[in-house]
Amino acid sequence: xxxxxxxxxxxxxxxxxxxxxxxxxxxxxxxxxxxxxxxxxxxxxxxxxxxxxxxxxxxxxxxxxxxxxxxxxxxxxxxxxxxxxxxxxxxxxxxxxxxxxxxxxxxxxxxxxxxxxxxxxxxxxxxxxxxxxxxxxxxxxxxxxxxxxxxxxxxxxxxxxxxxxxxxxxxxxxxxxxxxxxxx
Numbered sequence: 558x559x560x561x562x563x564x565x566x567x568x569x570x571x572x573x574x575x576x577x578x579x580x581x582x583x584x585x586x587x588x589x590x591x592x593x594x595x596x597x598x599x600x601x602x603x604x605x606x607x608x609x610x611x612x613x614x615x616x617x618x619x620x621x622x623x624x625x626x627x628x629x630x631x632x633x634x635x636x637x638x639x640x641x642x643x644x645x646x647x648x649x650x651x652x653x654x655x656x657x658x659x660x661x662x663x664x665x666x667x668x669x670x671x672x673x674x675x676x677x678x679x680x681x682x683x684x685x686x687x688x689x690x691x692x693x694x695x696x697x698x699x700x701x702x703x704x705x706x707x708x709x710x711x712x713x714x715x716x717x718x719x720x721x722x723x724x725x726x727x728x729x730x731x732x733x734x735x736x737x738x739x740x741x
Contacts, residue, residue: 596713612641
């Protein structure tokens with residue numbers, strides 16, 4: 558049996574841990590997906606979000622930022638009735654707003670990937686934590702990212718959400734040292 562990070566002991570966490578978490582992601586559409594999902598996760602468990610991921614894909618136009626940026630109040634009203642996602646008006650409006658800001662960064666920097674990965678000098682940070690409880694909730698880099706995103710008009714991008722985003726897209730590798738994926 559493979560030794561995994563302690564948070565990945567059952568589905569859907571095992572599949573997510575083994576195939577996505579901590580792996581460098583450079584596709585803008587995937588980065589947008591994680592930005593939206595991490596914001597939706599605020600105050601909830603990641604398992605809750607993973608269980609609703611397909612609902613989010615459907616509700617948010619397969620995470621196409623151009624489409625999401627054009628959502629109207631009619632879309633918001635419909636999403637507030639959609640049981641396949643977290644029906645929180647602030648989080649739904651945040652996703653729409655963040656899509657608009659995301660597109661502005663793409664225009665300015667050429668890609669969101671180039672912007673985001675610039676915070677870690679375009680290479681993953683490999684941490685060496687022994688157990689899950691040693692992982693920080695935020696870091697100096699996630700605080701800088703959060704501050705810059707907020708300055709650009711994003712919301713639901715506090716330092717903790719930004720650190721979770723960094724972990725999800727592989728900007729930091731926080732697999733614990735006893736996890737089979739630590740050395741990969």
